[in-house]
Amino acid sequence: MSEQPIRLRVAAPADLPRLLELMDSVLSWLVARGRTQQWGDVPFSRIPGFPDRVADWIAQRVITLAERGTDCVGILAMAPVVPQRIPAGLVPASAMFVHTVMTERGPRGRGVGSLLMQEAERQARAASAPAVALDHWAGSDELQRIYHKHGYTPVGEYNDERANAPTRNVVQVLHLPST
Template structure:
C-alpha cells in the first residue's frame, strides 16, 4: 500500500472485490466525457455493458495489472499498466521493453484532484523497479487537455495512428517518457 504524500490518496494493487467499483468509476468518467461533447474518446457504451469487457478487466486485476486509488474508502482512480503495448500500436513508436500505460483515470470533481498525478508517479515507480527503459501510452489525439497533461509529466509525442474498433475510427497520439537516459542511472 502506498500513500501519496499530502493528498490522502491510498494506492494499492486492485483485487477482484474492487472490480465493481472500478467499472463504476470508468462508466462515470465515460458519462462525463460524453456530457463534455467528447464521445470520440471512448465511445458511448458504458464499459460495464461492453460484451466481455468486465471479464477481461477482472482478468487484468487478477494478473496484478491494475492499481486502484482510494480516498476516504472510495475508489477515485485506476492505473492499468502492462508489459507491452497492444498490437494495434505501431511498434516503432515505443521502445522495446517499455512498460505501457493502458489507462490512467481519476474521478471527476474534488475527489479526483491529484489522483492522476499520483497514478503517473506510481507507473514511473513500477517501471523503474522493473528496470524498464521507458513508459509508453496512447491517448485520443483530439484532446488538448491530454496533450497538456502528458507534456507536463514528461511524455514526448512519438507519433500517431488510427484505430478502427466497432465501426468507429479514432486518431490516437503515442507518447513515451524515457526513464534510463544516462548510463549512471542504471546503477
C-alpha cells in the same frame, strides 16, 4: 475539514464493481460534455467482454487502485505488453505500457492523476524498464498538456479502426534514465 489522503494499492477481485463504476462515471462525464470521440458512449460495464478483461487485469495484478477513504478515485492499468493496435517501432523494447489511467472527475479526484502517473514511473523503474508508453485520443489538447507536464513526448500517431468511426490516437513515451 482536511481532504483524506490518497492511498494506492493493487486491485483485488472484490474491487471489480468499483473499478467499472469509476470507469463508467468518467465516460458519463465525457459524454455529458459531448466528448464521445475517445471511447464512444456505451458504458464500459456494458461492453461485451470488457468486465472480463478488467477482471483478467486484476488477476494479473496490473491494476493500481487509488482510494480516498473507501472511495475508488482512480485506476492505473500498466503492463509490459504493448497493445497490437500500436504501430511497430513506436514503443521501445521492454517498455511498460499504460493501458488506462482514469480519475474521478470531481473534487475527490484532485491530484489523483499526477499521483498515478508518478506510480507508473515508479513501477517502470522497479521493473528496470527503459520507458513508459501510452496512447490517447489525438483530439484532446488537455491530455497532450497533462502528459507533456509529466515528461512524455509524442512519438507517432495512428488510426484506431476498432470502432465504427476511426479514431486518431497519439503514442507518447517517457524515457527513463538508466540508473
